[in-house]
Amino acid sequence: MRDLSETVALVTGASRGVGRGIAVELGTAGATVYVTGRSVDDDTTEGVPGTVTETAELVTEAGGEGIAVACDHTDDEQVAALVDRIEDEHGRLDLLVNNVWGGYEGHDETFGFPFWKQPIDRWDRMFDAGVRAHFTTSRLVAPMMRAQQGGLIVGISAGDGEKFRGSVPYDTAKTAVDRLHQGMAYELEPDGVTSLVVYPGFTRTERVVAAFESVGDDLPESAHSPEFVGRAVVALAADEDVFTRTGGIFKVGDLAREYDFTDTDGSQPEPYDLPTDPV
Template identity: 55%
Template sequence: MLEGKVGLVTGASRGVGKGIALGLGEQGATVYVTGRTETGGAQPTPLPGTVQETAAEVTALGGRGVAIACDHRDDEQTRRAVRQVVDEAGRLDVLVNNVWGGYEYFWDGTPFWEEAGFWTQPIERWDSAFQAGVRAHYVTTVAAAPTMVTQGSGLIVNVSSEGAVKTDTGVAYGAAKAATDHLVACMAHELRDHGVTAVSLYPGLVRTESVLRAAEYIDLSDSESPLFVGRAVAALAADPDVTRHTGQVVSTAGLAEEYAFTDPG
């Protein structure tokens, strides 16, 4: 159980981030969730989900959810979000860097075949993956690390993917995910002596709202629910010996085998 523990999950209006927030919440944690989509606000994407709704679901599961509207492309908004967590809760035990960018072609009307090669894509796709993804992970962790170092404990999880090591997932995406993994390895090296653990997490194919929207084109027979990813993070957060994983890439499937949690479906 994670009662008394405090987590921050970025990019948690929906999808994997929401699943991670719920996974922490069902174990009793206080979970701060960030996202751009607010109740009553304009949707950045044509998908359901808001930070307020996620926070309410965390609370309904037995945790305590707190919503923070934040665009992590803005460094000052990111710093303010972390300050709010520390000021209100007095500690930070789990940071999950999930927010990402570079997916705009799903929503801006660009036919997928028009961006079939990296040379056909606007440079903004690269910039978005690194600014809203890698840079946001770095800035959030820079803001959170002093609290964890002072505590002498903490878990940092960067949501990554096999795209970091594969060559068929797109140049910008693959390069950004590889950068995320190396970011974790280097952070773990510097944080090890302070009792803070950092890992990269590879989910499988997750049944997010975006994936389900395209379900007729995707084989979902070996897919995962977002909450399954959340249970992976919760298992790591509850492990008193989690430092043995620091600097490593871990997968949801591997963690399920190690910690014996299941996918609710």
């Protein structure tokens, strides 16, 4: 068991899915975790189950301290108020997980269409509620981390080397997330702040499970839980030498082997390989 009882963390987009899995695993390690999202009480995104209130309760039940904050990360004032609150209440932030991602909203059969048939609002969602949201939160927490001469920023992205991700807006947005965190690593290096990217594999999120159930298909055997991603983040946050990884991109399956952790069922899924050819 890795001990993060002295760690103050912020996980964005944690109402459900990967964000929730990360937050809960940080709670299991004893961390104080601010969890953010737009879904509160009965007001959930596109009717998908999960709220920040529920996630915060799960964090506390796991052994940490969960703090739910309703926050739309496309609203700069809300994000600034969130960061101010963390600074007022704790005076520091040790871990930021940039997980928020609105790119799957409005998901339909057009997702894999050629770019000239893609709805333009998909591009907007992926960049406004994805790339820009990661940038906004990072630029606001950077002064705190620079002042404390340490901290870890984890960007949750997706990909497999130079392979095309199957959709031009998606591929471009995820590549931008990668490059954003690599650029931040370069500029934060003199302050001892780590910025890196983590690639989950095929994850059993609520949206993914519902999508497969809707067409009567079984999930791939390689699919893993959101908590598996959380265990990767916990391992990185507990690693005293994590700064040596700054600017890197790491698959969860590879991290599981390096840090010797398993999924919730005791398995250790292989690193995810995209079934597409390099561009």
